[in-house]
Amino acid sequence: MVGLFSKSFEKPSDLLCCAFGLRDSEIDTYFTLIDGPKTVEQISELIGKDRSTVQRVLNKLHKKNLVDRSTQLIDRGGYYYEYSAISTDKVRREILAQLDEWYEATKNFLLQSWPQTPQ
Numbered sequence: 001m002v003g004l005f006s007k008s009f010e011k012p013s014d015l016l017c018c019a020f021g022l023r024d025s026e027i028d029t030y031f032t033l034i035d036g037p038k039t040v041e042q043i044s045e046l047i048g049k050d051r052s053t054v055q056r057v058l059n060k061l062h063k064k065n066l067v068d069r070s071t072q073l074i075d076r077g078g079y080y081y082e083y084s085a086i087s088t089d090k091v092r093r094e095i096l097a098q099l100d101e102w103y104e105a106t107k108n109f110l111l112q113s114w115p116q117t118p119q
Contacts (some may be wrong), residue, residue: 017097020064029057033085
């Protein structure tokens, strides 16, 4: 097959890109968090991006429900955020749900809206 159906996926990041519209820095950040919670500073060091870039990326991932954020209190006052990736099982289920929705919508379009005669 050609076109839409010829896309092959070689690694999970390929699917994250398509399913959630993620860029490389967002994918790198998500996979950095797979092995456990981290602070902005820790992530920044691991992926080689500045703190403000990492904060923007984390905010996008949080809005897309790919990371959780917890508030950690500092003994002398104040707080910081610690981020963790949602489970890969949840991400997998979300991608499968998106595929099911796309399949049903496409099938319905072809069965109901596709013209019977050439236009």
